[in-house]
Amino acid sequence: MNRVPLEGKVLNENARVAAELRERFQQNRVFVLNLISSPGAGKTTLLERTLENWPQTTRVAVLAGDLQTENDADRLKRYGFPVKQITTGGTCHLDARMIEKNIVEWSLEQLDFLIIENVGNLVCPSSYDLGEAAKVVLLSVTEGEDKPLKYPSIFFRSELMILTKTDLLPYIPFDAPMAVTNARRIHPDIDILRVSCLTGNGLREWFGWLEARRQSFLADIAPCSHRCVNA
């Protein structure tokens, strides 16, 4: 028996496509977010409120992933921004190739933000790089406050945790400070926001985070992209 050294990432093809996407996003100065949560934690509702209140000064597009149906895209299209549904046909996560295929009709130079709503799943999406600048994980207060401990990988890889449905806190035994403690135990640097899409509480902070994080993204990439050359 010969043992041959074998190198490279197992998901090498995904990593390669994701790296190409990331480079294109950076060249075009598009800040890309990968939104991840359990099914029903409120990703689409957060996006509805986000698009409803989107500032006139920047341009956004959304890719919405689901196993089946165009329902999410239909909900999001009414705000007048480019929205595309990705139906995975059973696959439990989005991968970089799906993103590549579904942005071909868009001109990246005409975008400032691309928000990707991943398939509802706290496990598998954490392994697939989509070329995003940051992952954001949503945890709704109707879930357990120990979710960060049960699904550590995605909380470790996310820059921001949004506690959603916080208007329900007076009625349920969810221990929000414990959820925060658990998230920070897994990821000490994670940013945390509390948002209620019903009352609008926390949305201002969410917009503040989006713009501040985009500015740090722009500061990190090469100062002279082809866009400023063309300008």
Next chain:
Amino acid sequence: MHEMGIANSILEGVGKEMRRHPGCRPRKVGVRIGELAGVDPEALQFAFEVLVLDTELDSLKLEIEYRAARVRCRACSREYEARNFELQCVSCASLDIQCIGGDELEFAFLEVDEDEPCTAGRKSSQ
């Protein structure tokens, strides 16, 4: 259950490597998986066994080297392994830490049968 897709990617990697070893049979493939990679080793092992069953690769085994997260404390510079996501510094109890490893999902080795002619294989020193 993305482990099925990952198992499939491992088999693709084996197939690609085997083109460099004509006439040989792959016996065992090794992969390194970090705790932060979000992959369940048992589910991956199961998915792998299901995929190779009743194929020409049904004798191919998967060896998983599971690695803990590796962390550096920004406060005292201690580097340590953090099992089960217990990230707090083992020396000074600080939570100001930086991850320096443990999210691997990569190939390690491939064992090929030497009983059959193997013309293009690169032998390792192991």
